[in-house]
Amino acid sequence: MAYIQVLPEYGLVVDPMVGVVTTAGVSYTPVIEQVAELEKITDDLVGMLSGEGNFLASFPNRDGVLKIAGGVTAFWYGMAVGLLVAGVIALGLL
Numbered sequence: 001m002a003y004i005q006v007l008p009e010y011g012l013v014v015d016p017m018v019g020v021v022t023t024a025g026v027s028y029t030p031v032i033e034q035v036a037e038l039e040k041i042t043d044d045l046v047g048m049l050s051g052e053g054n055f056l057a058s059f060p061n062r063d064g065v066l067k068i069a070g071g072v073t074a075f076w077y078g079m080a081v082g083l084l085v086a087g088v089i090a091l092g093l094l
Helices: 029-050 065-093
Strands: 004-007 012-015 020-023
Touching: none
Parallel strands: none
Antiparallel strands: 004 012, 012 020
């Protein structure tokens, strides 16, 4: 990777990939790679909200699992809250 020298007496160069003035020999490539990995993870998290697609770390052919898991979870939470409300009403009538 080529650098553009800004102040050679101080060892300052411009990294053309990032567009930042930095010291010679220091590269931001590892940071850029980590940011790219974080972007993949955040896209996966946002994709979970729709319930469509697949996790990054899941096995193949598991599309649509999030909808099923969300439905089962909502059913059991609804059952628990409904039974709690029915119990409060039943005890209130006694």
